[in-house]
Amino acid sequence: MKLINRYVTEVGKRLLVFQGREDIEKELRSTLEDMLEERAAKAGKPADEALEIELLKEYGSPDSVATTYNPHPYLIGPQLFPIFLKILKIVFFSITLGLTVVMAIQLATQTPLMGSDVTNLVGNWLSKLFSTAVAAFGYVVLTFAILERTVPDLGISKEDFEDQWEPASLVNEPEPDAVKRVDLIFEIVFTFIGLAIINGIFDIPIFSATFRQFVPWINTVFIIEILLDIYLLRKAVWDTATRVVKIVMETGTIVLAVIMLQTPNLLMIPSEALENIPETSSIGIEGFIQISNWSITIVLAFVLVMASVELIKAGIGLFRSYTRK
Amino acid sequence: MANTESLENVVLELRRGVIVLAALSQLSSEQYGYSLLKQLADQGLQVDQGTLYPLLRRLETQGLLESVWKLEEARPRRYYIISAEGKKALPKLKKEWAEIVSVMKNLLA
Structure with a gap:
């Protein structure tokens, strides 16, 4: 024996x-x-x-x-796979769009434009697209693999992500405290990718030393967000404690975004990029700096609006849950 | 079917579907895994151990079976028996099976 x-x-x-x-x-x-x-x-x-x-x-x-x-012979199960594909498409589209915009700006700032410049830029664009897409793919897979193992039954039906609306669904009174699982999954994946970008994992050296001072705070907010979302996926309903955590977290995000909006030079512009801008450029060095400042302002303003909306939603949810009692 | 391996997989899939019903139908009296495996084989249904044991665990998790450990011949054995919930589900599964058989008979005639 x-x-x-x-x-x-x-x-x-x-x-x-x-x-x-x-x-x-x-x-x-x-x-x-x-x-x-x-x-x-x-x-x-x-x-x-x-x-x-x-x-x-x-x-x-x-x-x-x-x-x-073994309960999980697969990395991402059949329940999550369709939403995984959907998120992957969005991520790949965003990466392609982002890098194409960057290339377009570089093309616009290089005058006179030589044939070899275009070849170099397109080559760079392709290699960056490939490396960023592979890294993003890895992060999305990792997030879903974690979700697959941490949330036992997601209870996601096909209709949840196929925008199939049935009039019959109006018959049932919506559960006011129920979480929107698909929204939570989107949030987890994009927060996870955000964490990777902020911490320099995608090799996009655009953040300045000033920005890096905020990274521990941003990481804290992102990690709380992911943990809260995973907890909500498991619990399926909002309660007082989760709403309070959400309110505190969104308030923190707003404070952080406001402070960052008032802080100049968050993006680092590589000196070589500035050197490459010829004096004859239609945009010029100052224009280039202004574009980068505007882009970070737009991103922060978007974060501010989204966090405020989420804060209000959580506040209303908390208030209603008390008035229902 | 392109090759023998693919054909074998299809046969395996076909059998896998009926094992739940076969196991539930034989567990009105308690049996341990290996005795159930032999009983099914004696009646012509060959089931792989790697399929039956995880299936018994799954059916227990779903509440269709109950199990208890007993010491027999100085050997611990896990005995399975159909639960009250399983007893309720069995007639429905039998009815479903009868319908499938009837439909398939017509299709294959």
């Missing part, structure tokens, strides 16, 4: 289930012992190592046995 014990231990090591692992090992050992006993009786001799080897070979490798018990 020595080999059976070792075999069971090997299967146990490969099990990804947290509950009932001992039960599985115990049942597997008991079954193998039954099978061995039966084989020995058939062979008319006591069970020996040769019989054990024969039995274990037929039963299959520890990997294959463990796989049959």
Whole structure:
């Protein structure tokens, strides 16, 4: 039985289930012992190592046995896969759009434009597009793999993300505290990508030292956001505690955005980019700096508006939950 | 079908669908996994261990089966039996099965 014990231990090591692992090992050992006993009786001799080897070979490798018990033989399950594809399309579209705008600005600032400049810019655009798309793909997959394993039953139906509206859905009174799961998943994925960008993982060296002072604060807000969203996905409904956390978090975001809006030079413009702008350029160095300042202002203003909307929604939700009681 | 392996996969898929019903139908009296496996095989339904044991666990999680550990011949064995919920589900599954058989008979005639 020595080999059976070792075999069971090997299967146990490969099990990804947290509950009932001992039960599985115990049942597997008991079954193998039954099978061995039966084989020995058939062979008319006591069970020996040769019989054990024969039995274990037929039963299959520890990997294959463990796989049959593991609850997630896939990285992203069928329930989340359609929304994963949808988010991936949005992410790829945004990356392509963003990098194309950057290339267009570079083209506009390079006058006179030489043929080799265009080739270089397009080449850079392609390589940046490829590396950013691969990195973003990895982050989206990672986020979904985490969601797949942290939220047991997402309860997402096809209609949730296919914009299929049925008049019959009006018959049921909407649950006021119910969370919108698809919205939460979108939020988690984009916050996750935001975390990666802010922390320089995508190799986009655009943030200045001034901006980097805010990174720990932004990270804190983003991490609280992701944790809160995962918790809400698991719980499926808002309650007082989650609404209070949301209000505190959105207030923090607003304060942070306002402070950042008043802080100049958040974006770093590489000196080589400035050197490349010829004096004859229609935009010029100052214009270039102004464009970058405007773009960060637009992003921060957008964050400010979104956080204010979320804050108001959470506040109204909290107020209504008390007036309903 | 292009090759034997693909055909085998289709056969496996076909069988997999009926194992739940087969297992539930045989567990009106308690049995441990290996005895159920042999009983099904004796009646002509060969089921792979790697399919049956995880399936029994899943049915227990779904509340259709109950299980209890017993010590027999100095060996612990996990005995499974159909639960009250399983007893309610079984006639519905049998009816569904009868309908599938009837439809398939017509289709394949």
